[in-house]
Amino acid sequence: MIECSNLTHYYGKRLIFENLSFEVPKGRILGLLGKNGTGKTTTINILNGFLKPHSGECRVFGEKVQQMPAYMRQNIGMLIEGHIQYAFMTIEQIEKFYASFYPRWKKEAYYELLKKLQVAPQQRISHMSCGQRSQVALGLILAQNPELLILDDFSLGLDPGYRRLFSDYLRDFAKSEQKTVFLTSHIIQDMERLVDDCIIMDYGKILTQQPVKKLLNAYRTYKFNVSSDFEFNSPELYHPTQIRDEVEMGSFLVFDEMRQLLDSNGVFYQNLTAQQVSLEDAFIGLTGKY
Amino acid sequence: MKALFYKEWIKTRWFFLAAALVSLTLCEYCLLNISRITELKGAVHVWEVMLTRDAIFIQLIRFVPFLIGILASLVQFVPEMQQKRIKLTLHLPYSQNKSIGTMLLFGILLLTIIFFLNFLFLIVYLNQVFALELVSRIILTAFVWYLAGFLSYLLTTWICLEPTWKRRMINLLIAVALLRVFFLSETPEVYNTFLPFMVLYTVIVSILPLWSVQRFKDGTQD
Numbered sequence: 065m066i067e068c069s070n071l072t073h074y075y076g077k078r079l080i081f082e083n084l085s086f087e088v089p090k091g092r093i094l095g096l097l098g099k100n101g102t103g104k105t106t107t108i109n110i111l112n113g114f115l116k117p118h119s120g121e122c123r124v125f126g127e128k129v130q131q132m133p134a135y136m137r138q139n140i141g142m143l144i145e146g147h148i149q150y151a152f153m154t155i156e157q158i159e160k161f162y163a164s165f166y167p168r169w170k171k172e173a174y175y176e177l178l179k180k181l182q183v184a185p186q187q188r189i190s191h192m193s194c195g196q197r198s199q200v201a202l203g204l205i206l207a208q209n210p211e212l213l214i215l216d217d218f219s220l221g222l223d224p225g226y227r228r229l230f231s232d233y234l235r236d237f238a239k240s241e242q243k244t245v246f247l248t249s250h251i252i253q254d255m256e257r258l259v260d261d262c263i264i265m266d267y268g269k270i271l272t273q274q275p276v277k278k279l280l281n282a283y284r285t286y287k288f289n290v291s292s293d294f295e296f297n298s299p300e301l302y303h304p305t306q307i308r309d310e311v312e313m314g315s316f317l318v319f320d321e322m323r324q325l326l327d328s329n330g331v332f333y334q335n336l337t338a339q340q341v342s343l344e345d346a347f348i349g350l351t352g353k354y
Numbered sequence: 355m356k357a358l359f360y361k362e363w364i365k366t367r368w369f370f371l372a373a374a375l376v377s378l379t380l381c382e383y384c385l386l387n388i389s390r391i392t393e394l395k396g397a398v399h400v401w402e403v404m405l406t407r408d409a410i411f412i413q414l415i416r417f418v419p420f421l422i423g424i425l426a427s428l429v430q431f432v433p434e435m436q437q438k439r440i441k442l443t444l445h446l447p448y449s450q451n452k453s454i455g456t457m458l459l460f461g462i463l464l465l466t467i468i469f470f471l472n473f474l475f476l477i478v479y480l481n482q483v484f485a486l487e488l489v490s491r492i493i494l495t496a497f498v499w500y501l502a503g504f505l506s507y508l509l510t511t512w513i514c515l516e517p518t519w520k521r522r523m524i525n526l527l528i529a530v531a532l533l534r535v536f537f538l539s540e541t542p543e544v545y546n547t548f549l550p551f552m553v554l555y556t557v558i559v560s561i562l563p564l565w566s567v568q569r570f571k572d573g574t575q576d
Contacts, residue, residue, distance in 0.1 A: 075575060076575075109573060112441070112445065113444075114441055114444070114570075114571060114573060115572070115573030116572045116573060130571075134446075134447050134449045136447070137445060137446065137447040138447035140445075142441070142445050144437075144438070144439075144441055144442070146437060148437050148438075148439055148441075148442070149439075149442065150361065150365075150433075150439065150442065151433075152364060152433060153361070153364055157364055160357075160360070161357050161361050162357075164356065164357040165357065165446050165447055165448060166447070
């Protein structure tokens with residue numbers, strides 16, 4: 065569905081990412097995770113054709129995004145960060161506007177979702193709350209019935225209730241109709257419930273791309289006690305931090321491998337424990353705290 | 355195309371209705387002035403003043419089309435650039451140049467209707483007071499102001515759709531230079547010889563907004 069190869073982009077002299085390559089297979093929900101400034105929205109803008117990368121190529125449905133024929137965009141549902149829509153339109157007007165562009169438009173899907181909002185069809189979008197606007201945006205995407213959805217920070221500004229409603233509807237829609245979804249969000253708990261695969265970005269590169277279940281099965285947070293400053297480092301250890309005599313770090317090594325690594329490098333430790341953690345903790349462990 | 359016209363109409367209808375009302379009211383005010391002078395001093399006096407002092411009696415509306423053009427563009431395109439909403443239009447499964455072209459066409463059509471109504475209003479009344487040659491003098495003089503209205507609309511759109519502030523400032527300076535040409539002289543019919551060129555370069559300027567949109571799509575930044 066999506067193939068990006070060797071993407072490199074700068075803003076002025078600041079490198080955002082270099083030689084970024086990834087693929088999104090059909091029928092999967094993939095979440096792009098990363099700290100602020102790692103290039104998530106940049107990636108989304110490149111995918112949507114709103115940014116020409118410095119170098120590299122992005123293809124959606126096999127077509128280069130910058131040269132995609134207009135008719136193919138009917139198969140891509142886009143959500144802009146902040147659930148941006150035409151605020152001067154009413155619920156009814158905006159549905160009428162979009163319906164004329166999409167031959168597979170499902171009006172019922174839109175109005176069924178909006179029934180939950182208890183808003184009148186003549187209500188202007190500018191007079192709605194953030195949560196209500198998010199449902200209008202989601203309803204429009206569901207009605208469009210695209211094969212691929214690209215959603216930028218779908219949970220921005222939403223309270224837990226609306227975030228749950230959005231994720232549940234989205235997942236149900238994607239799984240029941242074999243849709244492909246590429247999304248970003250800062251609320252990792254929502255991502256954990258929603259996505260099949262994840263890409264974790266760090267400054268300039270992809271740290272890992274794998275199914276979420278596989279990541280959570282493989283990643284451990286290790287804690288142990290030391291009697292002096294912990295100065296050992298290894299590519300297999302992610303962001304070791306020490307508070308007083310306790311060291312904490314992340315790793316994909318299993319318990320025995322970790323013990324062997326520490327022993328063979330002369331690290332004196334006590335009370336080594338390994339814990340499987342949530343996606344949020346794994347993300348913080350892999351990318352580091354600020 | 356109909357859907358885009360529908361969207362633009364919802365966005366701008368109150369502005370265009372207000373612009374039509376205000377411009378027609380100002381035309382009416384000018385014509386009432388002519389009527390008042392004609393009543394007080396006679397039509398001969400009015401004709402004499404027109405011929406000897408290069409007066410056309412509708413100076414009040416000289417900058418009105420220019421202002422309407424600027425405001426029309428702001429009302430139409432500033433909402434599109436707020437939070438980059440124009441992405442919603444550019445993402446539609448419809449040629450992006452055609453989408454922007456349709457939006458521009460909508461604005462031009464509405465301006466044409468308003469300006470046409472202004473002209474109609476002027477012509478119908480002036481024909482009752484002046485000879486054909488004097489009516490033609492007034493209308494040809496006013497034509498340049500209304501052409502400036504279209505140009506100001508296109509140039510303001512070019513500026514609005516530009517994604518970077520630095521380039522917007524440069525575009526603004528260029529726009530001011532291009533528009534100034536239309537207001538260099540107040541002498542009636544002084545632009546007659548240049549009119550075809552002015553129409554031509556107004557048409558050519560209509561491409562500039564598409565260039566701004568291409569820069570937006572490339573993700574050009576300050």
